Amino acid sequence: MRRVVITGAGTVNPLGLSVNQTFAALRAGNTAIGALDIPDLERLSVRIGAQVRGFDPETRLSPRQISLCDRFAQFALVAAQEAVAQAGEGALAPGAGVVLGTAGGGVASSEAAYRAVFADGSARVHPFTVPRLMANAATSHLSMAFELRGPSFTVSTACAASNHAIGLAFHMVRSGAVPVMLAGGSEAMLSFGGIKAWEGLRVLSSTGCRPFCATRDGLVMGEGAGVFVLEERDRALARGARVLAEVVGFGMTADAGDIVVPDPAGAEAAMQAALDDGGLNGSDIGYINAHGTGTMVNDRSECSAIRKVFGSGAERIAISSTKSLHGHLIGAAGAVELIAVLLALGEGVIAPTAGHRTDDPECALDIVTHQARAASVGAALSNAFAFGGLNAVLALKAA
Amino acid sequence: MMTKAEVIAILSAQSGVPAASMTAETLISDLGLDSLGLVETIFALEERFGVTIPFNANTPQDDSAFDLSTVAGIVSGIETLIARPAAA
Missing domain, CATH: 3.40.47.10 (Thiolase/Chalcone synthase)
Structure with missing residues (x-):
């Protein structure tokens, strides 16, 4: 059976706009949870979250990509750029594919469209509403950006979506179906409607996220993306790639x-x-x-x-x-x-x-x-x- | 006239073609807009002028549809829509 290694990692998340920034925050134990800064905050009862700060798509994506992509797909594209760059020359192949997880897809795009027609009485929504909100948008944009024509799809299993995506990509490389895959997940639900929906379940904390602590009082929502290059081990070693870890099960x-x-x-x-x-x-x-x-x-x-x-x-x-x-x-x-x-x-x-x-x-x-x-x-x-x-x-x- | 200048500004923003190089006779097909760019342009025109432009991407050549072939065609189409009662 083939062995599968990770040769590239990329991320945009509340702790940092790269893997190295994220490593530094994880080492320091610095929490990114704080006061939310979003429109209509005063109508929310939960006002904390972990937002991605300083994300500047204009420096990383084309005007067309920005216009076509919801925030969740923009996160995925920028994370994938970092992962692919780290994996190095020759990492990708035309037969490679992409598997990404997301729970909500383009939540903010759906919300903006509903707001336009229901609340604002607008006659129309943005013409890219459908390509922005569809759950597979991030996967498709990665496929297009890196010209990957192999097996590509999105899995939507709520909080397990990324692990399902990475696990399925791992199994596909291990089986020999593909030599290399991009895998990971992306989410951008920190909008008024996204948080309002979670508020309804009464599981959000207003004080912070304290897992395993006797005083815990709920979860705190975040946003971001992580994308990895999963590659057959012998192929990675043959091209001299740095192996970050081996996925085994x-x-x-x-x-x-x-x-x-x-x-x-x-x-x-x-x-x-x-x-x-x-x-x-x-x-x-x-x-x-x-x-x-x-x-x-x-x-x-x-x-x-x-x-x-x-x-x-x-x-x-x-x-x-x-x-x-x-x-x-x-x-x-x-x-x-x-x-x-x-x-x-x-x-x-x-x-x-x-x-x-x-x-x-x-x-x-x-x-x-x-x-x-x-x-x-x-x-x-x-x-x-x-x-x-x-x-x-x-x-x-x-x- | 205002409408023409604003139509040209929107076409320029969408296509990247300088506004100064466009005239009433400029062919929209010469601006290099792809199908998504054309749809986004129509949306921008509708939002700016508060009109609904009849256009179906499946039948772009439909005779009864809005004239999207030239700058002058768009300007005249929009002026007709603005003059028409909103109930249509």
Whole structure:
């Protein structure tokens, strides 16, 4: 069976406009969560979030790309530019494809169109409303920008979308179907309507994201994108590419239970499946980038599932939720969190869970809090457990 | 006249062709607009003048449709639409 490595990484997220900026913020444990600055904020009851700041598409994209792309697709294009540049000459091939995750697609574009015709009484919406809002827009723009004509599609599995996308791309390269793929995810839901919809579920925090803390009171929304070059290992080595990490396993399961409440059995099965797919033992895992949303039901369910999978060994695994730093990027969550996994595997730095105040006895695992921890990590898991009970777990090894 | 100058300004912004080089006789087909550019141009004209321009991308040659072949055709079409009662 072929081995699959990551040879390029790119991102736009609240912590930074590149992987290096993101690494620096993850090391420092600096949270990007703060007061939101969006139109109609006064009509929202939740007014904090993790926004991408300083994003300047004019310097990175053509006028036509900007006109055709919603913010979520612009994020993906800029992240992909960085990933492809890092992967270097000859990384891409015409047979390569793109798999991206998103939960909402062009939320702001849909919202602007509805606002125009319903609220403002306009006779028309922008002519590019459909190509902007469609969930596959980011995937298609990456395909066009890099002339990739292989298997390309978008997966939309809420908070697990990026992990599903990366996992499917991994399986396609491992099977030999394609030599190289772009994979990741993108989300831009920090608009009035996007936040108003989440407010309705009563799961958002107004105070900050404190996963695994006894005082946690909900999730905080973020936005951004992460894109990776997944490449067959021998091909990458032959062209002298730098290997950032090896993707070794992918597990996906469904709870078949509740539309919003997670079942620990589904999370447990997904983690076990990722270990089995990668030929790993539980004792190989040194770090878990948790789904860790900061909601009580997720955090307790996830910790219970980790105990089931790893037994007494669970307590020696370092765990952190970087959502406390970059917020919950929904369909882009797994992609941006994979950058924290690359930091752990490649540089031996485990990014912390920020904002921790008090231990929760029901989450009594080795939660890395406050400050980054130096550790030699040979293998790691990255968890994503979506609304709708759809679970996707990636297993990676150090290069 | 104002309408002509504003139509030329919109065509110039969409196509990148300098406004100073356009006249009433300029052919729209010479501006290098692709199909998306043409649709975006029509949207900009509609927004600016508060009119609805009849245009279907599937039947661009339709005789009864708005004359999009020249600057003068667009200007005269818009002036006709502006003069017409809004109920149409």
